[in-house]
Amino acid sequence: xxxxxxxxxxxxxxxxxxxxxxxxxxxxxxxxxxxxxxxxxxxxxxxxxxxxxxxxxxxxxxxxxxxxxxxxxxxxxx
Amino acid sequence: xxxxxxxxxxxxxxxxxxxxxxxxxxxxxxxxxxxxxxxxxxxxxxxxxxxxxxxxxxxxxxxxxxxxxxxxxxxxxxxxxxxxxxxxxxxxxxxxxxxxxxxxxxxxxxxxxxxxxxxxxxxxxxxxxxxxxxxxxxxxxxxxxxxxxxxxxxxxxxxxxxxxxxxxxxxxxxxxxxxxxxxxxxxxxxxxxxxxxxxxxxxxxxxxxxxxxxxxxxxxxxxxxxxxxxxxxxxxxxxxxxxxxxxxxxxxxxxxxxxxxxxxxxxxxxxxxxxxxxxxxxxxxxxxxxxxxxxxxxxxxxxxxxxxxxxxxxxxxxxxxxxxxxxxxxxxxxxxxxxxxxxxxxxxxxxxxxxxxxxxxxxxxxxxxxxxxxxxxxxxxxxxxxxxxxxxxxxxxxxxxxxxxxxxxxxxxxxxxxxxxxxxxxxxxxxxxxxxxxxxxxxxxxxxxxxxxxxxxxxxxxxxxxxxxxxxxxxxxxxxxxx
Numbered sequence: 001x002x003x004x005x006x007x008x009x010x011x012x013x014x015x016x017x018x019x020x021x022x023x024x025x026x027x028x029x030x031x032x033x034x035x036x037x038x039x040x041x042x043x044x045x046x047x048x049x050x051x052x053x054x055x056x057x058x059x060x061x062x063x064x065x066x067x068x069x070x071x072x073x074x075x076x077x078x
Numbered sequence: 079x080x081x082x083x084x085x086x087x088x089x090x091x092x093x094x095x096x097x098x099x100x101x102x103x104x105x106x107x108x109x110x111x112x113x114x115x116x117x118x119x120x121x122x123x124x125x126x127x128x129x130x131x132x133x134x135x136x137x138x139x140x141x142x143x144x145x146x147x148x149x150x151x152x153x154x155x156x157x158x159x160x161x162x163x164x165x166x167x168x169x170x171x172x173x174x175x176x177x178x179x180x181x182x183x184x185x186x187x188x189x190x191x192x193x194x195x196x197x198x199x200x201x202x203x204x205x206x207x208x209x210x211x212x213x214x215x216x217x218x219x220x221x222x223x224x225x226x227x228x229x230x231x232x233x234x235x236x237x238x239x240x241x242x243x244x245x246x247x248x249x250x251x252x253x254x255x256x257x258x259x260x261x262x263x264x265x266x267x268x269x270x271x272x273x274x275x276x277x278x279x280x281x282x283x284x285x286x287x288x289x290x291x292x293x294x295x296x297x298x299x300x301x302x303x304x305x306x307x308x309x310x311x312x313x314x315x316x317x318x319x320x321x322x323x324x325x326x327x328x329x330x331x332x333x334x335x336x337x338x339x340x341x342x343x344x345x346x347x348x349x350x351x352x353x354x355x356x357x358x359x360x361x362x363x364x365x366x367x368x369x370x371x372x373x374x375x376x377x378x379x380x381x382x383x384x385x386x387x388x389x390x391x392x393x394x395x396x397x398x399x400x401x402x403x404x405x406x407x408x409x410x411x412x413x414x415x416x417x418x419x420x421x422x423x424x425x426x427x428x429x430x431x432x433x434x435x436x437x438x439x440x441x442x443x444x445x446x447x448x449x450x451x452x453x454x455x456x457x458x459x460x461x462x463x464x465x466x467x468x469x470x471x472x473x474x475x476x477x478x479x480x481x482x483x484x485x486x487x488x489x490x491x492x493x494x495x496x497x498x499x500x501x502x503x504x505x506x507x508x509x510x511x512x513x514x515x516x517x518x519x520x521x522x523x524x525x526x527x528x529x530x531x532x533x534x535x536x537x538x539x540x541x542x543x544x545x546x547x548x549x550x551x552x553x554x555x556x557x558x559x560x561x
Contacts, residue, residue: 016529028296032166033534036295036321037470040503056327060297 003076007069010049014042027064046072081218083241084248085154087283089114089213091259098259100282102289102307103144110285116144118209120152120201128183128194132157135179135224137193139165139186140270142290145198147278149185154216154241161224161236163187164270168533171234175226178236178430218242224430225272227371228466228473236430237371246397246423247374248279253396254378255311255339255365259285263311264303266291266318272371273344273471277313286311294318297325304333313341316351317470320503331358343367343375344471345505349388356381366392368459372426373443376400377457390456391449398422399442402451407439412453415460418445465557467496469535470504476557479508479528479536486527489517493547494538495557510538511560513546 004024011026012019015033028034034042039062046068047053052075054062062068088110091098096111108116124130136153138146140162153160161179163172165187176191184195216222222241226234257263263281265288267274281288289307294300294314303309314322319342322330340355340362347366355364364381368391377400379392394400401409402416410416419442426443428434437444446464451457466473476494483492491513496506510524518524521541528537548559 016534029292034295035293036318037503037534039295040321040324040501044501056325059324060326060329063296063298 024066086215091285116148134158134182145201216241261286315471316347339363373420508538509540514543
């Protein structure tokens with residue numbers, strides 16, 4: 001599975017929606033469960049799955065699914 | 079203090095400073111004059127289209143938008159009662175509240191119970207009319223709001239607040255915090271609870287400006303708003319502060335010079351965390367309250383001036399009396415532990431349907447919290463009589479979760495308690511203790527079931543098998559013994 005789909009799957013699981021509803025421009029606040037708690041759950045799940053820690057400067061920029069995919073890809077390719 | 083309703087206060091600002099900005103929602107700014115025109119237009123619409131009258135009850139989805147604010151005050155001007163409910167309210171809870179309150183109208187929420195309803199857009203599209211220069215304002219003892227809180231039995235309990243209660247709360251809070259008409263406050267708290275809803279009333283009744291923000295989840299947007307609107311006041315629960323720190327480190331301190339006040343409340347915050355805020359915001363009044371829906375903001379502390387008492391919940395708020403009583407209602411000596419009891423004009427007149435058993439000792443409201451007062455008047459919170467769990471400021475009764483576990487499998491015996499959040503964000507989270515039997519050998523199915531039935535903050539984060547649930551002789555669960 002490519003990284004983009006894996007990230008989408010993790011986000012979908014974290015906020016308890018179908019993966020088909022997750023697009024690259026799906027953003028914070030689009031689903032009731034994607035609130036501040038949801039955001040923390042997603043970030044922790046991504047950090048755990050891909051085994052790295054986001055830089056605090058980067059965390060603030062994670063506003064939508066596309067941002068998250070990009071940030072993970074950067075780390076994985078390092 | 080003489081009674082002046084919030085509606086009259088806001089009316090006065092609409093006359094004396096009509097062009098001052100009262101509310102900002104996204105790109106739209108509303109002046110005090112426009113605010114009252116909108117309130118008045120909404121009032122006329124609700125009367126003519128829906129025949130709303132004095133004494134009626136209206137459920138309003140607590141959606142943080144301008145139209146909510148217009149509807150809220152319009153309903154009060156009619157003499158009707160507002161029942162603000164979380165938009166994400168569960169079907170079962172909504173059904174219960176509709177049954178209990180028999181609303182004439184629901185704004186902003188769909189329902190299947192034959193109650194007339196419409197969406198907020200209808201208010202947005204109303205044509206503005208001028209308001210008369212003489213208005214009949216709500217009276218002191220008239221019922222204004224019914225707020226639903228977590229009852230100890232698992233069913234929500236309706237707390238009745240009069241216009242006198244609301245005016246007294248706003249006055250007490252503003253006196254302590256020191257809000258002025260020059261303040262611009264960012265409101266990111268939910269307004270289905272007393273804390274967030276109270277902030278709107280506090281700011282508007284001092285002639286200040288309130289900026290509505292959906293939530294703090296999008297940190298970049300939040301900081302942008304701080305900058306663009308030159309925010310001078312901010313309210314948050316300890317879990318929001320945890321989130322802000324996790325997401326952005328100390329960045330909030332960039333705005334420290336401009337921040338006159340921060341109000342905190344709704345959950346525990348450790349003295350160490352308070353020290354962090356003191357250092358980051360050396361010139362900001364950092365005010366933390368302790369309060370309940372029934373007795374909003376009963377105590378206050380200011381971190382800088384009360385730096386030697388950071389382990390307390392502060393002193394009684396202005397115009398509020400607090401004492402510690404034993405189970406017979408006798409006042410106890412300083413230092414002795416008993417039930418924290420509150421008296422003041424802000425205290426509820428009681429619950430819906432007179433469910434007031436054990437709620438009061440004469441004029442004192444019984445908080446159900448255990449604590450003591452020291453000789454300097456600082457109050458120390460020790461625990462709870464009522465076994466309510468506080469997840470990041472959202473409260474729930476363990477009975478609600480236990481009854482759902484029972485619904486999953488009637489054979490299962492369970493007890494839930496609040497335990498320290500292992501991630502350190504929410505303060506407390508739910509843990510379920512379940513008696514092991516032959517029908518079930520893992521928690522997964524239970525957890526899936528609970529996820530589908532409960533708000534996510536109510537779902538246990540931890541489970542443990544036990545041999546038996548500790549109980550009193552009369553069969554009452556002793557949850558404290560599981561801790």
